[in-house]
Amino acid sequence: MSDPAPVDTPLPVRAMNAVSTVCGVIAALMILSSVLITCQMIFVRLILNRSTIWQTEAVIYLMIGATLIGLPYVQKLRGHVGVDLLPSLLPPGPRRVLALFVLVLTIAMAGAMVWYGFDTFHLAWSRNWKSETVWAFPLWIPYGAVPLGFALYFLQLSMDLWMTVSGRDNPLAASMAHEAELEERVG
Template sequence: MEAFVRGVRLTSRLCGYVAAALIGLSVIVVCEMVFVRYALNQNTIWQTDFVTYCLVAATFVGSPYVLMTRGHVNVDVLPHYMQPRARRWLALFAAGLSLAFCVTIAVLTFRFWQEAWDNKWVSDTMWRARLWIPYSSMPIGLGVLTLQSLADLLNLVTGRERPFGIVTEQSS
């Protein structure tokens, strides 16, 4: 199990690097688009779509890294006022619910991606991008998010992580 958790953490970290690279690439393409459009007075065909797809992909692919680092927005007022046992049960319930949500959305986005692949969908713009390419970020990101959610649940069940990361006098 330790190898699984380490592997998932490594994969989530890699997803974070990919997401950061996609955002950086988007910035470069926007600068190129501005230069081509205003300095060279030429049309831009693919840049807007490319940047949109990259930013959406960065969101999906970067989500496992955000979960791993606890970078998401959360409200932990209730767990702070709960007894340790109740806090643990709440954390297990929340982690189980999160895992179920991630599995459901990962399966649905895979089906969506597969439909784009099978039907050879292309974008409605002049670029005519094959949509299975940008859509692949959804099942990939949510698949790794599911694995990260499972790793978090396993860490919680085995006591490797404290519920909501709250340290009490009893656990110190």
């Protein structure tokens, strides 16, 4: 999906969109890495008939990291699962109020995840927690993906809220486009 940036898009919004795109690339590279590690693990187990030590754990941590670091990019693309039945039934004014309510609620949830995720990350860091495997991977690294991913998600949601409040964007535009298409067919 292309993301045209109108001239009146504020610099912080354009900057956050760029950061979100970088997060998407990082998440994609993490997924690619996990696929390559899985292939290497299969080769070591089946062809070389040897045991693996770190591969399964690395793939799990990479996929968790990709999911969390990819949050702002998916939000930028509006790719999160959404139910548009109610918005499509509402007129534009209440639809906008609903969009604002959902954005504020989601920002609050993301803020809570940052707060509690940072607490867990800090505990893992300060107490030097390690995984209970032979690899003994430092757990502050995967735990750090929670506050980082949700903080970036929080910022992307905040930019979306700013654009919605200022009237420059409408997060429920897809619902409105579908409604306009139906009106064209009928009318």
